[in-house]
Amino acid sequence: MELEQLLHKHFGYSSFRPGQKEVIEALLQEQDVIALLPTGMGKSLCYQLPAYTLEKPVLIVSPLLSLMQDQVEELKRFGEKRVVALNSFLSLTEKRYVLHFLEQYRFIFTSPEMLLQQQVQEKLAQMKLGLIVVDEAHCISQWGFDFRPDYLRIGDWLSRENRPPILALSATATKKVVRDIRETLSLKAPFEFMYNVDRPNIHLGRVVVEDKADKARWLMHHVTETAGPGILYVSSRKRAQQYSEALLQEGVRVAAYHAGYGVEDRQFIQQQFIAGELDWIVATNAFGMGINKLDIRQVIHESMPANIANYMQEIGRAGRDGHSALAILLYAEGDEELAKFVVTGDLPTLHHVDRYQELLSQQIQPIQMLKNGELSETAFRVLDYWLQRESSEQVKVRLNHLALEKYNAVNEMLQIIQTKDCIREHLVGYFGQKLQKKPENCCENCGIHYDVIKKVRLKEKKKVEMATWESRLQQLLMGN
Amino acid sequence: MFHQILLQIFQKLNKERTISAAYHVLRGKRSGQTIQDIGLFQLHQYFGLLPKLSRTTFDEAVNLFMQNSWLNVQESGHFYMETLGLQRAQQTPTFFFDGWHYRGNEHVFFARLSLIVQSLSHQAAAVRTFSPISRDTMIQAWVRTFLQAHHYKEGHLQQQLLTECNHVLTILPVSDASKQLVLYRLSGYQLPGWTWQQLADERKETVLDSQLAFIETLHILLNEVHQKIDDYPLLGHVAEGLKVKILLTDSAKQTAQLYEQGYSMEQIVQMRKLKQSTIEDHFVELAMYEPNFSIGPFVSYDEAQKVWQASKQYQTKKLKILHEALNDMSYFQLRLVLAKGEV
Incomplete structure (x- = not known):
């Protein structure tokens, strides 16, 4: 065949x-x-x-x-x-x-x-x-x-x-x-x-703001005035919650999405987004796995991604239908500090090393730490692997080294933000490829005519109303 | 709703226990103490309603009650209700939870139902592949068997289930809003469910309150189905095995079996390698929930009567006070008598 x-x-x-x-x-x-x-x-x-x-x-x-x-x-x-x-x-x-x-x-x-x-x-x-x-x-x-x-x-x-x-x-x-x-x-x-890492239909915007409050003002204005569907990536669950509440107040059809929600809730949000019942998702980086929506028009980063690879993956969710899409990265001075804090939060700490040894000395399986939710799956594996081979001291040195690498990755991302040259060229070069051709409205530094790409939000899009239990039941089982 | 439930529990435990006792009841703690409290203070309906309730959420509510002068909590955790709190408790509506019999199994019922509805909805739309709402392989296997047992391929199951659900929901003595709540936690082909946050916003309440309203509705529904099992061949099947029949903890069950075989309490302690006090807890549990269990071998009839008189005289079920009044009786004997109830 x-x-x-x-x-x-x-x-x-x-x-x-x-x-x-x-x-x-x-x-x-x-x-x-x-x-x-x-x-x-x-x-x-x-x-x-x-x-x-x-x-x-x-x-x-x-x-x-x-x-x-x-x-x-x-x-x-x-x-x-x-x-x-x-x-x-x-x-x-x-x-x-x-x-x-x-x-x-x-x-x-x-x-x-x-x-x-x-x-x-x-x-x-x-x-x-x-x-x-x-x-x-x-x-x-x-x-x-x-x-x-x-x-x-x-x-x-x-x-x-x-x-x-x-x-x-x-x-x-x-x-x-x-x-x-x-x-x-x-x-x-x-x-x-x-694959060709360049996605010519995604226009790479960057907006530099003064501070957190300025960022919030820009975001509220942007999301209420321009059309989705879009994803707004934020750095924490709490932030996701706050932005989604504020935008809901403004009448935007939006939901927060993060790993703190139950499996059903997460699936419901994805389905609503795909079905067009939601225009925006305010998400932590937990969102994206397995999402298959072709017409996402905007991906906005409220905070700095942990590294260039994550950034590419996240903006890559936009414009899968081949039509124009917009990626905007917001930056305020000092954002890299928060990003560094977040990326190392996932690493095992020196305290975890001691705790591991403490459990061992009490003849408790160290995996108990993972079961207790004291650290992430990835963090535990790194810890477990090295502590089975090296002394606590050596592992601590290694962990510091890992943290440094993560810092470097954030700094590489920062260079993308701060560059005065073509952002697209820089990104593609990072993956060892050469940019063939610059599209129109290429990036912030080459120049973007935002008014050409952005569409105005249609405010008459109304929230989906609840049906009576009788008709909901009928729809679920009989399809009408 | 959460606050109202808490007020009701505190009212029943008033002056007798620490505030933590209420927390354990809601979380469904399987300890001898909590199980006995359930019987002594008639807290069956609240048992295990919120197995994942965080201590923070609970303490926040307690603090609020204290600020409102509803509750006075001592350093030891013991508490009493202020007049205002008692008034508030009086004003709360009657709830129809049945935590004691379902113990969180209502969620298993709903997980089964969700997957059944989702499957049937996709089948009706002739869509063969979808992402199952429940990833639990036990649930998936159960639903597969269910669908086959009811010959879903013939295409009539949708109508049959619709008729049953319509029937049960129509006669269910709950508000339309509660029925809507349950229906919007279900999903189907091109019909996403609503998240707890979305439902709570719509109902203008907290997520926790929406979840409680959902649980209450399911308990009422399950009891209706169990009572008239012949009227609900499908829903009865979905609810199969979820109502707890034997109300003893697993460990107490083992003790009960050994006792029935004729072993003495001392022997059971030895055999099970457990503490004397633990085995005593099991006997107290038996006294409370096993109607055929006689406390005769441990306490005489006269002694039992004395306990009840003292309890009335001092207006308490507190062991410490009763023990002071009746110091020739052991704590174990006192607990047995209180657990068995007045003869």
Whole structure:
């Protein structure tokens, strides 16, 4: 069967997105591949589709449990039943069951730590895999922001004889990171595909304001006067709440979105946004994963992103339909200090190092810290990995070093904001690419005619009214 | 609503317990003490309404009550209600929660129902793929079995469920606003639900109050379904296994089994490697919730009568005071008598 036919049969799409076909063809010729594709541009299809011609299980190593869950759900939505997540959420009985029947699954998702367990390795050694996927491969690199130590160790396991081709996937990677990926995974002359990071239909605005109050004034005015749909990224849950309340007062159809909401509430907001019942989402960076809305016209950053990669990913949610969209980054002097505070908030602290040792001395599993919510999943893994190998003192030095790297990333972002040259050129160059052509209304420094891009907000858009319970029930079940 | 519920609980615990006792009741703490308080002060309906209630939220309410001169809290945490507070408590409406029997299971019921409705809504629109509102694999597996058992593929399940829901909601003695609240926590094809914040804004109340109104409506609905189970073949199935029948804590259940097998209290202490006081808690629990359990082996009839007389005379159920009055009886005996209730 032709690849296009397979695509239609299993996923209902009629054509490939840029890069997908090249990547898949290389894999089917048993070539290793490094594919850099942004989130939402069909990264996962690169391994999903081959699975249907390979007739052998595809193993996907994925670093974040929540992400893994998303991908499993996505496949189930396409009607795939032979999919399993082999991770630490499984009970002992479930794990035994899954391991026993492992070769019968088409998609096996697992985490790096699981892959390091002996029984898992033994089972996999007996199986014939069709493809190994390393998702979020930038986590391998010490240069990445999300360095995941366990990824280093799977390199050894992957370098064994007779392995199937490896597909390393990432949304964002600099040249340095790509080299790390290639070396750590011992890829053999991999085919490299990198999407064009430039999105010519997104105009890159930057607005410098005096202070916090000035910022708030600008934002309130801008959002009430211009048309969405748009996302306003803010730095904290509290800020998200405040802005959404203030904008609601002004009659804007808006909702806050952050990880503090329940799963249902978050899904409701996404659905409302997609259905056009909301014009704006005020979000922390928790928003975006898996959102598939093509006509987002504006992405505004109220505060500085943690790094350039995050910034690109967040503004990249605008204008997926190819039409003009606007990205505006607000900046007030000193914003970088807040950004630095926020980015290091995710790191384990020196206190966590001591606490880890304290638990150990009380013969309590340190993972209890994670269960108590004392630190984030990523933070715990970094802590756990290093403390199993090095002394507390060495780890503390390492943590300080990590903090410094995060500071550097913020500073790189700051350069983008402060540059007097073309912002687009600067951004694209960061990813090791060369800008082919400057679009009209390119960026703040090249000049943007805002009045051409911005659309005036239509104020008659009314809030959705509640229906009576009788008609809501009728609609839900009978569709009318 | 949250404040009204708190006032009612405080009124029932007035002068007898610390304010934390109310917090434990709302969180549904499974300790012997809380379980006994439920029986002694008739707090069944409030048990476990808010398993995730934060101490901060609770303390904020308590502080507000103190500022309003409704409540006086001593340093030890013991409290009494001021006249104003008692008046306020009197003015609160009667609620129809049934926390004791559902203990948070109303959320399981609703998670099942949400996924069923979402599935049927997409099926009616001939849309095969969607992102399930519940990610809980237990719920997903349960709903899959449910849909198959009711032959959803034939396409009549929507109408059947609609008829049942219409029927139950029509006769349910709650306001239309409450019914609307429940319906807007459901979602379907191109019909997003509303977030708690959106619902609370619409109802002009706090998120917590909206959530409580939602829970109350579900409790009333579940009780209606359980009472007339034959009228609700579908909803009865969705509610299956969610009403708590055996009202003992798991640990007390084990103690009860050993006791039934003829082991003495001392033997049970040894066998279960638990503290004497813990096993005593279990016996008190048994006395309270197991009608066939006799306290005869532990307390004589005369002694029991003395306890009740003293309780009336001093107008209290406080163990310390009763123990002073009846110092030849142990605390354990006193608790058994109070738990069993007057004969």
